[in-house]
Amino acid sequence: xxxxxxxxxxxxxxQEFICRxxxxxxPAADASAEAWAxxxxxxxxxxxxxxxxxxxLPTTFWFIAERDTxxxxxxxxxxxxxxxxxxxxx
Amino acid sequence: MPxxxxxxxxxxxxxxTRILPLPQELKPHYDVVIVGGGGHGLAAAxxxxxxxxxxxxxxxxxxxxxxxxxxxxxxxxxxxxxTDDGVRFYAESMRLYQTLSDELDINxxxxxxxxxxxxxxxxxxxxxxxxxxxxxxxxxxxxxIGPDEVARICPQLNLSRDVRYPILGALxxxxxxxVRHDAVAWGYARAAGRLGVAIHQGTEVVGFAIExxxxxxxxxxxxxxxxxxxxxxxxGRSSLVCNMAGFRLPIRTxxxxxxxxxxxxxFLDPIIVSGSLHCYIWQSQxxxxxxxxxxxxYPLYSTRSTLxxxxxxxxxxxxxxxxxxxxxxMRQWAGLSDMTPDFAPVMxxxxxxxxxxxxxxxxxxxxxxxxSGKAMAACVADDRPPELIAPFRLDRFRELDQLGEAGxxxxxx
Numbered sequence: 237x238x239x240x241x242x243x244x245x246x247x248x249x250x251q252e253f254i255c256r257x258x259x260x261x262x263p264a265a266d267a268s269a270e271a272w273a274x275x276x277x278x279x280x281x282x283x284x285x286x287x288x289x290x291x292x293l294p295t296t297f298w299f300i301a302e303r304d305t306x307x308x309x310x311x312x313x314x315x316x317x318x319x320x321x322x323x324x325x326x
Numbered sequence: 327m328p329x330x331x332x333x334x335x336x337x338x339x340x341x342x343t344r345i346l347p348l349p350q351e352l353k354p355h356y357d358v359v360i361v362g363g364g365g366h367g368l369a370a371a372x373x374x375x376x377x378x379x380x381x382x383x384x385x386x387x388x389x390x391x392x393x394x395x396x397x398x399x400x401x402x403x404x405x406x407x408x409t410d411d412g413v414r415f416y417a418e419s420m421r422l423y424q425t426l427s428d429e430l431d432i433n434x435x436x437x438x439x440x441x442x443x444x445x446x447x448x449x450x451x452x453x454x455x456x457x458x459x460x461x462x463x464x465x466x467x468x469x470x471i472g473p474d475e476v477a478r479i480c481p482q483l484n485l486s487r488d489v490r491y492p493i494l495g496a497l498x499x500x501x502x503x504x505v506r507h508d509a510v511a512w513g514y515a516r517a518a519g520r521l522g523v524a525i526h527q528g529t530e531v532v533g534f535a536i537e538x539x540x541x542x543x544x545x546x547x548x549x550x551x552x553x554x555x556x557x558x559x560x561x562g563r564s565s566l567v568c569n570m571a572g573f574r575l576p577i578r579t580x581x582x583x584x585x586x587x588x589x590x591x592x593f594l595d596p597i598i599v600s601g602s603l604h605c606y607i608w609q610s611q612x613x614x615x616x617x618x619x620x621x622x623x624y625p626l627y628s629t630r631s632t633l634x635x636x637x638x639x640x641x642x643x644x645x646x647x648x649x650x651x652x653x654x655x656m657r658q659w660a661g662l663s664d665m666t667p668d669f670a671p672v673m674x675x676x677x678x679x680x681x682x683x684x685x686x687x688x689x690x691x692x693x694x695x696x697x698s699g700k701a702m703a704a705c706v707a708d709d710r711p712p713e714l715i716a717p718f719r720l721d722r723f724r725e726l727d728q729l730g731e732a733g734x735x736x737x738x739x
Contacts, residue, residue: 237633251634255624257578270724277576277667277723281565283627305579305627 355552363387369699375521388530392511398661419697430513441502562662564685589613
């Protein structure tokens with residue numbers, strides 16, 4: 237069983253969570269259709285350390301996880317308010 | 327015959343049985359450099375040489391040919407897709423597969439055994455009726471059948487109503503088949519090699535030299551190669567290679583795990599798939615049960631195996647075929663699926679004027695190998711995608727003109 241350390245619920249079976257993809261800054265509401273298409277569909281899809289939105293489904297608690305996509309290691313998890321304005325974790 | 331065999335056994339002369347030509351030095355320039363020596367890249371190389379007379383071609387692979395997803399899929403081919411564009415494309419691929427053993431002079435063990443996609447909910451019955459009608463309209467053999475007909479075709483299935491997800495019907499695709507996947511790579515590689523294509527294994531691409539929106543040279547671990555055109559065919563690593571070429575893709579890389587059981591006496595003829603239960607099974611010529619499920623729940627570039635996969639797969643598989651409780655798993659592996667948002671592939675041109683891409687093959691790439699190779703060869707040779715693959719262009723995501731093939735993916739994702 238793989239364990240995800242949830243900032244709210246502590247270490248839990250990763251099957252209780254859903255991964256919702258890379259942390260990115262959405263375009264402005266009046267941005268072009270092309271900018272929205274880029275945001276919706278295109279991905280960095282990096283082999284390395286990524287920062288992603290995850291959700292603990294039973295409690296619908298959303299948080300940020302940093303993990304290495306080459307090794308399947310979870311490096312750290314933290315709540316949204318620990319993200320600074322530039323989008324890089326503190 | 328016995329005398330000839332004896333003479334052969336005692337003689338010293340042995341016919342040359344090499345599949346690939348001996349390894350060569352890299353040439354300073356190739357007209358076409360194909361990145362990726364899987365089925366798709368090798369097929370494109372073969373059709374470039376065969377159909378278009380372009381033989382100054384190099385296929386580069388960082389490992390060995392067919393060592394990626396070509397050797398890791400579960401070898402099923404079918405054409406019962408959902409969109410018109412998808413059905414036409416995969417039907418063409420199956421048409422090519424049916425005569426490919428003869429064309430490549432290698433036994434691909436093409437085995438037409440019938441393909442059943444089980445329905446356990448009203449919603450899946452509805453999608454299957456839709457698929458069946460689209461399929462028949464385009465000349466593909468496909469029919470929605472009820473439980474009685476399922477029992478006739480595959481009496482081994484547990485058709486009890488007293489299970490969590492009773493079988494309500496199935497999409498029957500009698501032409502569904504299996505093909506020996508390694509032999510597809512070897513067959514295309516040998517045929518391409520005989521036509522003059524250079525196949526460089528153990529040659530990893532580490533960068534591209536780009537000038538004026540064109541790739542002028544490919545940097546590899548064995549040196550730099552000048553190129554006229556470049557075709558990228560690297561499956562799960564498409565995003566990484568395209569990032570090196572300076573453009574992003576609408577792709578996530580997610581592992582797909584599969585396994586085989588110990589061999590047992592032949593009992594299962596058709597290929598059985600259940601989208602709702604996320605599992606599929608068929609019995610190989612060696613008697614092994616080839617089984618797989620949905621892709622992993624999050625993106626990853628690792629082919630590690632997980633207990634979660636086996637537990638999830640087996641729980642459902644035992645409901646369909648309870649006697650499998652006695653059978654042991656023998657081997658397990660994973661491939662890296664390049665998943666697109668609309669579950670359809672990406673084929674055609676890229677933002678670079680002499681660079682072409684076949685990617686986004688997710689969990690559906692093996693069956694497409696001949697059609698993708700042939701169409702991409704034409705696209706590279708003519709600098710224009712043939713009509714068959716035009717709907718699969720990369721720009722469809724920017725133009726909000728996606729294909730919507732999720733309803734025909736073999737298992738849920």
